[in-house]
Amino acid sequence: MGAHAADSPGPGAGGNEPWLETVDVVVARAGTDVDTGLTDAEAQRRLATWGPNVLEATDEDPWWRRLLAQFRDPLVLLLLVAIAISLVAWVIEGTDETPFDAIVIAAIVAANAILGFWQEARAARAVLALREMAAARATVIRDARIVEVDAATVVPGDVLVVTEGDAIAADGRIVDASMLRIAEAPLTGESEPVLKRTDVVNGPTVVGDRVDMAYNGTAVVTGRGRIVVTATGMRTEMGRIASLLDAGADEPPTPLEREIARVGRILGIAVVAIALFVIATIFAVSDISDATDVVDVLLVGVSLAVAAVPEGLPAILTVVLALGVQRMAARNAIVTRLSSVETLGSASVICTDKTGTLTRNEMTIQRVVTASGTSEFTGSGYDPAGHVTVTARSGTDELVLEEVNWVIAGGSLANESALLHADGVWTVRGDPTEAAFLVAERKLGITERRRARFDRRADVPFDSDRKLMSTLEVDTERDHQHLVVTKGAPDVLLGLCTHENVHGEATGLTARRRDEILAGIEGLADDALRTLGVAYRRLDDAPETADTSLETDLVFLGTVGIIDPPRAEAAAAVTEARRAGIRVVMITGDHPLTALRIAQRIGIVDGPAPVVRGVDIETMDAAGLADALEQTSVFARVAPEHKLRIVQSLQSRGATVAMTGDGVNDAPALQTADIGVAMGITGTDVSKEASNMILADDDFATIVAAVAEGRGIFANIRKFLRYLLSSNMGEVLTMFGGVVAATALGLDDTGEAIAVPLLATHILWINLLTDSAPALALGIDPAVENPMDRPPRSAQDRVIDGPMQRDVVFTGFVMAVATLLALDIELTGGLIGGDGDIVTARTMAFTTLVLAQLFNCFNARSPLESAFVSLFSNPWLWGAVVLSAGLQVLVVHVGVLNQAFDTTPLDVTQWMLALGLASSVLVAAEVRKLTGRAWRTRSDPQRARRAS
């Protein structure tokens, strides 16, 4: 055991060059035992000594640096310039008045930075939580038991047990290897996987040549092995590289981010143009007399810029995505990047595996077809209660039963799974397909003794390309003769057989018998059963290792039909996906007929449909495959490389493709797909790393739920974009219209050199304070229209599309008119006889604009539906409206805020007037939506009915 030798776990516990030492030396030096591993206590102790097995992330920025980063925004810089201008004006004027403008802008800028900082931190926490959910695990031997642990707790001396698809968690010496091939590209750049062995390498070698070592960050492509860990964390080869590199290259921007950046650029250009125009107009019309006036004019320019840009947008976007991702995680869909949410919402094709995703992956052998008859097994699930009834075609029932016994015994020998019984419940460890044989074995009453007769020597693991697995056994009751037992896809296996077992005799296979066997397989598949064949061969010699060359001249034992019931939710999820215009394509390694029957049962295809097989794809060129994809949605007996071609073909026709996968070989397809979806339970580490979403429950329905969630989030993003941009449009048009009207019509009888309808501080107040809460609440708005009622958005569609642009301009225009009316009424007497005081007039305009925005948040919930549809379904929105209205009351009625923002208290009539004018935004939008709906009904009655 490890404990006694553990006191001296050398440097890295394995010596400096473990690849130059024999297994025994390395194991002894590491103070461990290959079969029993470390004790838990010892592992704990070593963890304390060596530290966690993690590649330390490049230093995270300290909080103050992240806070400072908030000021890098060009707009914030502009505001800092505004502060400087105000201060200059204040100094030039040389008054004793407090420079309120500068102070208020500075306070708002600070508030914005803190808000942004807090929101970013919150989003970062969400991402971190997701990472933890998807954290790497490792299988180790501890206290003589095989256990799964957090990869971060692996210590030098641990014995790692690795199998196909596992990511290697640390550096170590190979102590046991069976067909163990490891892809080391991340470390060495070598694309071909390396076959590993336990023999010492000779002389000095580079990492890529150390075939007796396995390295952190590489992955097992095939086979199995055990590794004694010699180095963890930053002491691994990967750690050495990580310390040299600046890890974590930035991800390229997503379409949404690009779109928002584009909008930002357009706004920037527009702002500069408008500001220049307005400033020029003012200079031309007004008589600018002194420096303070010049400063005032410049401030108008700055306020325009401030008006045009939705300052709060990026932070709100991040928070909304983070919240959405958390909601998805609660529904078992773990999205590893915030940006994937948006792609998910636009998925137009979901390519899915069958086994385990659409079906329950709960395998029960139901029927066995052998040379002399057919046998039916009763019972369900893994409970071995059940019996067998035999229908003989030739010979006695006993002879048929003996054939069945050999099929099941063979399948149980070429087997890595285990059947477990605890608290009255039967469960399995390992591959459910294999476990089905162990259950059938019990139903037949085959005793342990029968299996104990055979002694496993070596094996060739299952591989989804070959669709076969074999073991090399020694028959202890028959002169220790060696035999090969192979099981796998029966149609493939039959091709390797020359004989078949008839009443215990190996009988030569005729062409007719082959056809009959294939027909038998079809018969099973036609009943939606998963088929598997078993064969064997006695060997004359005694090979030490097993490889695929042994799989020839086999004796076919028979075929089993395994039932794997569809998941209860699968059919409903397929229906929902299809209703949402999303195509579901099944891509499976299973038999074509089994695949078709399952596809029909859960509604992927209606009635008869062609099935394309992997071998067919091989003969197709790109155009042929694209045609095939037009014809069918069921692909069977495919190998992982075909998945890649299918994804590429769909993408070339403009589809946004989600693709599921679990194996190592699925990684390229997962990476290429727009949304790679890995299986959380059965998926390999490699497939998880290649994906942007992990299904915690392996369930197809979860993918559809995640798409619906993604669409909902996307719709919400559009809601607050519509909301925020209308606000900015309203502000720009107000400023523009106000300044132009005042200067052109000579209305600046206000005692000021320039009459601006709103001050920069007012606009900042709206953009950063009163707009923020409703925008956030819109980001978590429950759906007004079911997001799955519509076909998927095309990848070319703009987020801020034509209709939204028109909406923004329309709403902005109504807002500006209402705001300027408020100003004008107060200034020139108008209806209620204002007193011409510019401060009161501005307060009115300011308040009208804020209230108009609060009305507008109800408009923004849907482009076409009335604001009164599910008006009260979002309590957050109402809360946000109350909060923002409260803030406005404060800025209008609290003395110090009056001073700071240049506002003055309003009386009830004035508030009522502001409210009335502001509500015109709601009225106008309702009228516009009404005509929009009428037009939609006329142009597309069907769609209108669906939507309602």
Ligand code: ATP
């Ligand atoms: P999907 O791609 O939908 O998950 P699948 O799991 O059925 O499909 P594979 O695992 O590649 O696809 O299996 C393909 C075929 O290989 C099966 O139909 C079966 O005949 C055979 N097979 C599956 N598992 C084993 C196994 N453990 N040993 C031997 N043969 C197997």
